[in-house]
Amino acid sequence: MSRLIYIDNAATTRLDPDAFEAMKPFLLEHYSNPASVYSFAQESNQAVEEARAAIAGTLHADPGEIYFTAGGSESDNWALKGVAQLKRKKGNHIITSKIEHHAIFETCHYLERHGFEVTYLDVDEYGRIDPEALKAAIRPETILISIMFANNEIGTIQPIAEIGKIAKEHQILFHTDAVQAYGHVPISVEELGIDLLSASGHKFHGPKGVGFLYIRKGIALPSLIHGGAQEHGRRAGTLNVPGIVGMAKAAQIAAEKMEERSQKETKLRDYLIQRIQKEIPYAKLNGHEKLRLPNNVNFSFRFIEGESLLILLDQNGICASSGSACTSGSLDPSHVLLAIGLPHEIAHGSLRLTLSHENTKEEMDFIVDKLIKIVKQLREMSPLFED
Amino acid sequence: MSRLIYIDNAATTRLDPDAFEAMKPFLLEHYSNPASVYSFAQESNQAVEEARAAIAGTLHADPGEIYFTAGGSESDNWALKGVAQLKRKKGNHIITSKIEHHAIFETCHYLERHGFEVTYLDVDEYGRIDPEALKAAIRPETILISIMFANNEIGTIQPIAEIGKIAKEHQILFHTDAVQAYGHVPISVEELGIDLLSASGHKFHGPKGVGFLYIRKGIALPSLIHGGAQEHGRRAGTLNVPGIVGMAKAAQIAAEKMEERSQKETKLRDYLIQRIQKEIPYAKLNGHEKLRLPNNVNFSFRFIEGESLLILLDQNGICASSGSACTSGSLDPSHVLLAIGLPHEIAHGSLRLTLSHENTKEEMDFIVDKLIKIVKQLREMSPLFED
Amino acid sequence: MKYSEKVMDHFNNPRNVGVIDQPSGVGTVGNARCGDIMRIYLDIDPDTKVIRDCKFKTFGCGAAVATSSMATELVKGKTIYEALKVTNQAVMEALDGLPPVKVHCSLLAEEAIHAALWDYAEKNGIVIEGLSKPKTDIHEGEAAVS
Amino acid sequence: MKYSEKVMDHFNNPRNVGVIDQPSGVGTVGNARCGDIMRIYLDIDPDTKVIRDCKFKTFGCGAAVATSSMATELVKGKTIYEALKVTNQAVMEALDGLPPVKVHCSLLAEEAIHAALWDYAEKNGIVIEGLSKPKTDIHEGEAAVS
């Protein structure tokens, strides 16, 4: 196979070449610890603060509200465990959804083992939570609502503004895991009433191993990683200057080009969806037709199983996935697809194709052509398919 | 000022150009998420596993015992909080020293606020703990001994083998913060009886924002960062492939060149120490003459204050520090210097010069020549100095 | 998923995919852990008890497809008594091994053959020594084969 | 530490470093928070009460040195009554500001001048309106000047 089609941008993205260029001087020349006092450190210190300001700008936040972390998982853990500790006296109840990423899920399970109660809100067939159900779930001891901005498997975008409003009315903190949304759809923490927001560099063409947590001013979130006085004493550890600079560059580019990229991706996305729906029988689109990330396509093909599908796509040079990359070792069907009501064996035959602005229409055609053949081939082998 | 002399390698080090070259393909081409199933991901997956094996090799450990983190602070937090949680049923007592890095200190304080008791062992005038005192501090409910391998301010190396032996005899887990030692002095976790060991890439010419925790096989350390199934389900988060690869490359180079570098640094170090001792009055070497890191020089100059000293050195192009970089915002004198018995105002006038193999004898001479003048100038301004 | 070359060969070119009309025995088993399903058809010589033909259909992962393919290859030409000794271990060995999380998939093939043999025995009122009524669902504990 | 250019200028070229022999007043204050120490010498015209000369010695950070230097410049030529109005705020403003963690350093200068004035007043048995006995140690709370 000679050509490679990368269509798994929800797993990770290609580092923007400009972001790489921005990082390079901080990998090579300006290597000082930004916390040092000498003038040689001012270059890196200033770069970090400019990065903070740039990211804050994309969210309509203050630079002092952006805290750098090692990625989305750390941000999610910090937000949840931090609020749990901060508000323990007020209550021990957290509300989240049934389709969160494992970084939220597992953290909730951890908190459950430590005396907290968690309500996992149901979602509808498109993967949206019901704001009325959220209201109904609120108790006097509810301290946090954590609902992801957009889902990593099916791309569904939640009614964030409504959730923010409900949270505010009830004076409950609102965290959103925006790892898949940040850099892809416009987000204003102010307008949406978001108190805490997680993001991860490598999901928007920044580098891996760096992310951030937005923490609204006035929330005295305790540390997850204790130690040195970095990040106003809230997140210890020598700052990953190149990573931070690269992430900020990617964030700026993503903000500038958001409309252009999103239009292009939406067009390709809808083309891909339409061709699959028209040309492959028993193919079900998962997620919402409109309220979905511009780059997300997710289908279930009845009678066939995901892994076999992926291997055959791979053999045709197509990099795709069935669920989230970080659980690919697991045999369990996606909790997201089960939550939107798919039966077990249908959830098993799902395919996630996540675009970037670098994909082309020609690639979409190649993918669909191959897909038609592969699905047919696997169905012929399937004991469930009696055509 | 035209020349720059970087002599603050305990704060951070220059990325090894070969480590950068090793990282580059994983920043640019092999950008896939190593957890993905397609063959495109095998390159990055394999690189991560080779990195793990390389690092394990340098410690005489198994690859399965190396867990990648975002740096020394995370590793320290994970080790301490993890053991605390794991062994809570057995006991609630932790033994550490008075000269640990803040990543250990603050984590201990956190644990103290959550029902744990911590004994902070005294150190002698050279900064060494007394193994007899360690034995005496052990209680039935002691679950962890955490003693740093080498100190970040004064470079003193602890009697690690003895500590390991005591820990083993009492069946207590032994963690060592080896952030300053790893890559600089030989470490065999087997021979030294180390159960957990923290290291940070940027302290041995690897990249910032990546580190590791060695966890001896059989220790079911609970996660600090929950989420995806990465790192055997113990540390969630998309792997920082370029960072891991760069760190492993730097670790390999550091291991190969350890003797050569260490000899060179020791020679420069001793030359620097001798010239300062001979040519600057009222200068006291902090730490042990022999049992110190090959790259560490730490002096207290009576009657003068550290920050002024650093600013003047900086104006001469010399990048040095008075304590650890991550607390440089703080006004408190170093807890390490106080712990080795320095009075407050002497602790205040301390200077840490930490070498790398890239420094030269000529630079040492330049530093001493400037230092003589600067110390004299500041003493003339000092109300404490009546010559 | 890192599969051996043999596995990938059998996955890409599965042997004996299909259906046998009027089979001597059919067995279908499912894996409760992953939800995958395998069906095996046997054509058995009534006199010699030799498996003359064997076909399969599988809804499952790469390992499931490859083990189905290999298992059918291994039992073809064997007597039903010999076929009984084709364990999942034997199938895995013939495939140069499977990743640890995929060991349970090979049990599916073993069980499907047993189920087809059981079906044959029942239909013909005979007893095959050593063959017990197969389960239709394989549970995780049983997959703990090293 | 990011200091303004003015601060760096006064740090690099501190004005009035030194000692006055037989001074009219001397004041030494220490900062309990950081352990730094400042001493100010005044030479006061006994008739006009004008500060004819002023010198300092400081064991302290860059900000301490710069504020000492600036404070001596500001009081020189002023009467002791005017000098009393040279607050740490005035010194900071004259230096184009200080980083937040360094505000307390400027208090050291204010206090040292007050201490020297108090010494002068005591020696000469006079009372300077508005001047209270200075502390020899400045504590953190008192540095909470914005």
Ligand SMILES: Cc1ncc(COP(=O)(O)O)c(C=O)c1O
């Ligand atoms: C001894 C010691 N432990 C831990 C750390 C923390 O490492 P990092 O800043 O890479 O998280 C450092 C360095 O800052 C250190 O010197």
Ligand SMILES: Cc1ncc(COP(=O)(O)O)c(C=O)c1O
């Ligand atoms: C929605 C969501 N949250 C959190 C994460 C975790 O991010 P990271 O792997 O960068 O830690 C991911 C991606 O893996 C994600 O898609």
Ligand code: FES
């Ligand atoms: S995962 Fe179900 S058969 Fe392999």
Ligand code: FES
């Ligand atoms: S820190 Fe002590 S006077 Fe500035």
